[in-house]
Amino acid sequence: MSKTWLKHLLRTAAFLLALLVAVGLVGEYLKPHSNRYLTGYTAGGILGEDFDTIDVLVLGDSNAAQGIAPMEWYHQAGITGYTYGVGWFSVYNAYYRLRRIYDEQSPKVVVLGTAIIYSKKGNETRVQNAVGDIMDELFPLVRFHDNWKYLTPKNLLEEHDYTWRDINKGFTPLTGVHSYGGGSYMDDKGVAPIDPLVQLYLRRIVELCAQHDTKLVFVTVPCGNAWNMARHNGTAAFAAENGIPYVDYNLDHNLKAIGFDWQTDTPDSGDHLNVKGAWKVSQAMGHYLAANYALPDHRGEPGYQDWDADLAEYLANRQLQQASVETALAAAM
Amino acid sequence: MAYNTFLYFGLFLGAAYLGWLVAPARRRPLVLLAFSLLFYWLSAGRYILWFVAAAVITWAVGLTLGRLDELVADAAPLLPKPERKAYKAKVAVLKRSVLGAGCLLLLGCLVWLKYSPFLRKVLVAALARVPLFGWVGDLPVPHWVLPLGISFYTLMALGYLVDVSRGVCPPARRLWQVLLYLSFWPHIVEGPFDRYRDLAPTLLAENQHPTYQNLAFGAQRILWGLFKKVVVADRANAYVKAVFDDFVQYSGGATLLGTLLYTLQLYAEFSGCMDIVLGSAEIFGIPLAENFRQPFFASSIGEFWRRWHSTLGAWLREYLFQPFIMSKPVVRFGRFCRAKLGPAAGRTLPVALGLTVTWAAIGLWHGAGWVYLVYGLYYCALQLLGQAAEPWLLKAMPGLPAWRKTWWYKTFQIGRTFLLVNVGMLLFRSNGMANALYMLRHLAVKYNASLLIKVDARDMAVLALGAALILLVDVLHERGVSIRRGLATKPLPLRWAAYIGGVLLVLVFGAYGDHYDPAAFIYAQF
Known part of the structure; x- marks a missing residue:
């Protein structure tokens, strides 16, 4: 290699390094000032929790955010959990967010909401989706670039405050009722293949969990419009291949066991769950977790006073939500 | 694969550059070809077969045209003088037939895939109520998926064949040369329309250096x-x-x-x-x-189109407008106009006809639909009106030639063109x-x-x-x-x-x- 070329190579490398530093710094600067606004729903609240207090972490999309209420577990058995649910979440996002969460938490169980295995946003190809999501994760600037709009002279030099906590622990309660009338959706006998890139990142999640001595579980929240037997079979095959327990609440026997009713338990005709559906699924999950994993009861323990206070507030809100959903149900019938 | 995605400039372009950089200099065009075909396949999947078919036709026709030229060059001197002319004429007819067949095949694919739904609509609208033609309403509605860049590579292929036929450039000897020229990923999706004779010296060169x-x-x-x-x-x-x-x-x-x-x-x-x-x-x-070339500084519609998507305009000028007005029927039409309507009409009407055909082609190139045809004809009407009004304007405003040299009149012209272009954009x-x-x-x-x-x-x-x-x-x-x-x-x-x-x-x-x-x-x- 000639001297000139070496010079150009070094210069290019130095430029790219300077560029990376600049992109990194601006990305950090543009992150939301509060962890409340880090993601859609309230997933960012996990960063406000005390270190190493979450025993069960749920990773998923809107189905998880609106369908899994971890405070039900705390109420039942003192299990601390958090639902990290983000709209249009992907397996790629899940992998990088899990890495980030491991910096602060040491969950004993990670529950992966399987809807993200097959979801795809927009008209992009799966590869474009993957590259876009991975870039989002590697370069915070890409993800938070639009936050320049919220800069004001007042907050220009304000420090980030990531202490906000969510009493619902990532769960977003919906109290509307709009029944699902699509009929049976779990009849297909085929197997929906999992995209190879998705498989790659699922395996990375499996490895990451193993490295942190975390048990991984696949869970599918009932979803009448975006789930089917072929997807179940594809997910079950991957789970079996990798020794991952899998619970699909869409299966008839599971729906029956938890008393799920598509007439009353969905706010949007089968896409998501309202609180009635979420409580049923969450309580069943609580029983499953308590039965299958050695998860401590933290109620009343020192260091968990905040959780006890959160539970009291959660239960008070739950009563209001119960009333609200009953009113919506009466109106819908 | 869109050019504005991370996938393109983050991964594809980086990988292509590295692949090209490490390859031996004489293999670099082949690296470009490999990445061009990869780009096409990633963007269009199995529709790459349409493209490859078009490239093979282009290469084969170009090669045949070149061989026919060689035949004339080799054989004609050996023939007795009286037979030489007839021999050349025969080969010229053969060349025209080969060129025509190649163009028809390429254009046929384009028309079939891009325009058949529109043509069916036109046919149904025109004939469905005519007795005996009611069946046209039952014709199936075609729903073709257009192969990536078909409007671009077809026109570039046609230009190449015409150039080879005219002897403007030598034919590509190897199939990969035509494949690379047509599929080169930077220009396959949105152009520009590059001419083979301009691009080949660098694109196909075996001494590409970073x-x-x-x-x-x-x-x-x-x-x-x-x-x-x-x-x-x-x-x-x-x-x-x-x-x-x-x-x-x-x-x-x-x-x-x-x-x-x-x-x-x-x-x-x-x-x-x-x-x-x-x-x-x-x-x-x-x-x-x-x-x-800064199109919004254009002072007339004609100039605007010489600055906006100028390679399309240049292509149509060279391969449609000029051959059209030089064609025998249009020359005869010009003679007819001169005889019946006077010398001015004999000069202007064939040109006006050529402009109408060219602008209609520009409109229809953008899409198969009446609105695109009207879009093209809108600019045609503006240009023809401008030319027709010129003598009247000069008579009404004797100071016009002097005004045209002033900044304020140029500003007015730029503003006027901008306004007219915006009306065209609204139509479009x-x-x-x-x-x-x-x-x-x-x-x-x-x-x-x-x-x-x-x-x-x-x-x-x-x-x-x-x-x-x-x-x-x-x-x-x-x-x-x-x-x-x-x-x-x-x-x-x-x-x-x-x-x-x-x-x-x-x-x-x-x-x-x-x-x-x-x-x-x-x-x-x-």
């Missing part, structure tokens, strides 16, 4: 294109989409702003795309044809003629609500600043200032600060992510 300047200049140009596309065009899209898709809700200022923003969007997007593709080719040292973007006429009528109806439609004041401010920056760069280019060369002479810290600032500008102010609905490249659909 240079730091090419890399730096190419990267700069890609960055500028991304700014236009991601910061300006995609931001304007939300407003434009709202106004044109739901046009009955809007009038007056909103419709006007929607039209102006569409003009800005299309310019920023198409010229931005050209910057990305020319920059992409430049890093490999391949100079593609320039497609834009509106989803059908009836909608266009509705929107034009409602420009005069006052719009009382807020003009901030689907965008907030901050987005609008970025849009205004982005447009101002594009205008400033165009002004400098119009004055012959080369910004890139100027920047290259600045000290390193200043240059790096400018480049890093540019990247941050695109990343921070780009209209991408969850809050935006960026449009696909508009010209990629043609």
Whole structure:
């Protein structure tokens, strides 16, 4: 290699390094000032929790955010959990967010909401989706670039405050009722293949969990419009291949066991769950977790006073939500 | 694979450059071919077969034309003089037949895939009520998926065949040469229309060498294109989409702003795309044809089209307009007009006919539909009206030639052209003629609500600043200032600060992510 070329190579490398530093710094600067606004729903609240207090972490999309209420577990058995649910979440996002969460938490169980295995946003190809999501994760600037709009002279030099906590622990309660009338959706006998890139990142999640001595579980929240037997079979095959327990609440026997009713338990005709559906699924999950994993009861323990206070507030809100959903149900019938 | 995605400039372009860099110099064109075919396959999947078929036809026809020329060159001198002329004439007929067959095959694919749904519609509208032709209404409605870049590679292939037939350039001896010329990924999606004779010396050369300047200049140009596309065009899209898709809700200022923003969007997007593709080719040292030359400084419609998508205009001028007006029927038509209507009509009417055909082709090239035909004929009418009015204007305003040299008259001409182009843009973007006429009528109806439609004041401010920056760069280019060369002479810290600032500008102010609905490249659909 000639001297000139070496010079150009070094210069290019130095430029790219300077560029990376600049992109990194601006990305950090543009992150939301509060962890409340880090993601859609309230997933960012996990960063406000005390270190190493979450025993069960749920990773998923809107189905998880609106369908899994971890405070039900705390109420039942003192299990601390958090639902990290983000709209249009992907397996790629899940992998990088899990890495980030491991910096602060040491969950004993990670529950992966399987809807993200097959979801795809927009008209992009799966590869474009993957590259876009991975870039989002590697370069915070890409993800938070639009936050320049919220800069004001007042907050220009304000420090980030990531202490906000969510009493619902990532769960977003919906109290509307709009029944699902699509009929049976779990009849297909085929197997929906999992995209190879998705498989790659699922395996990375499996490895990451193993490295942190975390048990991984696949869970599918009932979803009448975006789930089917072929997807179940594809997910079950991957789970079996990798020794991952899998619970699909869409299966008839599971729906029956938890008393799920598509007439009353969905706010949007089968896409998501309202609180009635979420409580049923969450309580069943609580029983499953308590039965299958050695998860401590933290109620009343020192260091968990905040959780006890959160539970009291959660239960008070739950009563209001119960009333609200009953009113919506009466109106819908 | 869109040019404005991370997948393209982050992975594909990087991998292509590295692959090209490490390959031996004489293999580099083959690396470009491999990546071009990969790009096509990633973007279009199995439709690559249509492309490969077109390339094989082009190569075979070109080679045959070349062989026929060689035949004349080799055999004619050996023949006795009296037979030589007849022999040449026979070969010329053969050449025309081969060329015609090749063009028909290529054009046939284009017409079949792109225009058959429209032609069926026209046929049904024209014949369905005619006795005995009722069956045309039962013809199936074709729903073809257009192979990527078919309008571009077909026209480039036709130009190549005509050039070979005219002896302007030698035929490509190897199939890979035609494959690479037609599929070269920077120009397959949105052009420019590169001529084989201009591109082959660098694209097919076996001594391609990387240079730091090419890399730096190419990267700069890609960055500028991304700014236009991601910061300006995609931001304007939300407003434009709202106004044109739901046009009955809007009038007056909103419709006007929607039209102006569409003009800005299309310019920023198409010229931005050209910057990305020319920059992409430049890093490999391949100079593609320039497609834009500050079109909004044009003082007439004709000049506008010589500055906007100029390679399409040049292609049609060379391969459609000129052969058309020189063709025997049109020459006969000219003679007929001269005899019946006078020498002026004999001169102007064939040209007017040629212009009408060419503008109709420009319109229809953009899409199969009446609105596109009207779009092309709108510009034709403007040009013909301008030419017809010229003697009257000179008679009515004797000072006109002198005024034309003044700055204020030039400004008036630029403003007038801009206005007329915006009317054309409204026609082009509106989803059908009836909608266009509705929107034009409602420009005069006052719009009382807020003009901030689907965008907030901050987005609008970025849009205004982005447009101002594009205008400033165009002004400098119009004055012959080369910004890139100027920047290259600045000290390193200043240059790096400018480049890093540019990247941050695109990343921070780009209209991408969850809050935006960026449009696909508009010209990629043609």
